[in-house]
Amino acid sequence: MxxxxxxxxxxxxxxxxxxxxxxxxxxxxxxxxxxxxxxxxxxxxxxxxxxxxxxxxxxxxxxxxxxxxxxxxxxxxxxxxxxxxxxxxxxxxxxxxxxxxxxxxxRASSIAGMSEPLSLTTAYTLSLGEPEAMAAQAAKYAHRALLKIKVGTADDASRIRAVRAAAPDSAIILDANEGWTEDNLAHHFAACLEANIALIEQPLPAGKDRFLGTISRPVPVCADESVHKTEDLPTLAGLYDAVNIKLDKTGGLTEALRMRDAARALNLKIMVGCMVGTSLGMAPAMLLAQGAEFVDLDGPLLLAHDRQPGLRYEASLVFPPLPALWG
The missing domain is CATH 3.30.390.10 (Enolase-like, N-terminal domain)
Incomplete structure (x- = not known):
């Protein structure tokens, strides 16, 4: 060999x-x-x-x-x-x-002891901008079942309201990327509750998670920057309702599958996310995302062009990879 x-x-x-x-x-x-x-x-x-x-x-x-x-x-x-x-x-x-x-x-799914993977509903991510620009983006993609909205400013309430008005039927995830503070968290939570937001990713900076255990969380909150490996999970249980597992954080599918099982044992919901990359980076995450409550594997959709062959996307669905791509 x-x-x-x-x-x-x-x-x-x-x-x-x-x-x-x-x-x-x-x-x-x-x-x-x-x-x-x-x-x-x-x-x-x-x-x-x-x-x-x-x-x-x-x-x-x-x-x-x-x-x-x-x-x-x-x-x-x-x-x-x-x-x-x-x-x-x-x-x-x-x-x-x-x-x-x-x-x-x-197939890699067989090696992992899994059934053949199924197509999944993936989020489509909209960039941070002024409320009017974000509303225009949301209106353009309001036909999608799940939108992920980048926020993280001192006052995002107007952005949240504008996006919800422009996409009344879409489920919405907000991603603050550590951009909120203890002082404005309640204000943003109230806006999220009013807009029927499904999930909020990483509202506070990593390391400041303890504050989430001292206040009411009217909308489920998901750890992202605060969680990288399985050993991180016990300290986050009770502070978060979900964890965002990304292969680039966990260091691959092998650890990610362990983390998923450990998170479920702690009654944490699973979100499977990605960095902005190609279908080759998303393909192994399709195995991890089977059965996840939230899937955000839209990286290739944000690119001007993807690898060939790439993953197949139709409407809000992403389909498992062909062997020529991965696995």
Whole structure:
């Protein structure tokens, strides 16, 4: 057995720009890892995220440092135990899943002990902007079953009302990206309750979660930046109602499946989210998202162009990957 690893940095233009409370971007930059063995090839993709101290350069350096172990033939569980959670491990872990699937000639879902994955209703994300601009975005996509709205300013009540008025029939998730404060939280919660918001992601900065246990939460609240790995969960139970599991945070599908099961044991609802990446990054998350209460795997829809073949999206549905893409 001879395993060879190659990496590539790829840049995919975003359709327009993507804005959250921390800033805007016009390009999705991803690191792709390819593992070749016995004539078979497996791929994984990650999106380095500056919020977590990651850069393209740091991920490439970490992958290169792991090369001897990866090319020696280590498996997913050894990788999970020997490398910290994060984007680097995600690319490697998902490449190992894909490689194993190709070598064994069976789908990754079968390797995971799951039934064939089904199509899922995914959120479609709207960027942060002024209320009128966000209302225009919401009206354009009001036919979608589930919208995710980026907020996170000192006063988002007008944005919440404008979006709800423009998309009266859509379920709505709000993502504050740590942008609210203890002082304005009750004000925003009241606006969310009035607008029948389904879920609020990470209203307060990570590390300030304890405040959520001291107030009434009239709308379910979901941890995102505060949760990266299974060991984070016990301290969040009782403060949050749900957790957003992203492969780039957990360090791959192997850890993400463990986290999902542990979260359910703590009576936490599951949201499966993504960074802005291509269908290769979303494909393994389709396994994780089976049975999740909230699915946000719209990354490719935000790009000017995706990989080919990519995931199939129809209306609000996203369909499982073809083997030519992943798994």
């Amino acid at each position: 001879k395993r060879v690893m190659t990496t590539a940095v790829e840049h995919f233009p975003i359709a327009g720009s993507f804005t959250i409370s921390r800033g805007s971007k016009t390009t999705a930059s991803v690191v792709t890892c390819t593992l070749e063995q016995d004539g078979f090839s497996g791929r994984g993709e990650c999106v380095p995220y500056g919020r977590y101290g990651e850069t393209i350069e740091s991920v490439l350096a970490q992958i290169e440092a792991a090369r001897p172990f990866i090319e020696s033939g280590i498996g997913r569980e050894t990788l999970r135990e020997s490398m910290p959670a994060g984007a680097t491990r995600n690319a490697l872990d998902c490449a190992l899943w894909d490689l194993e699937s190709k070598i064994e000639g069976r």
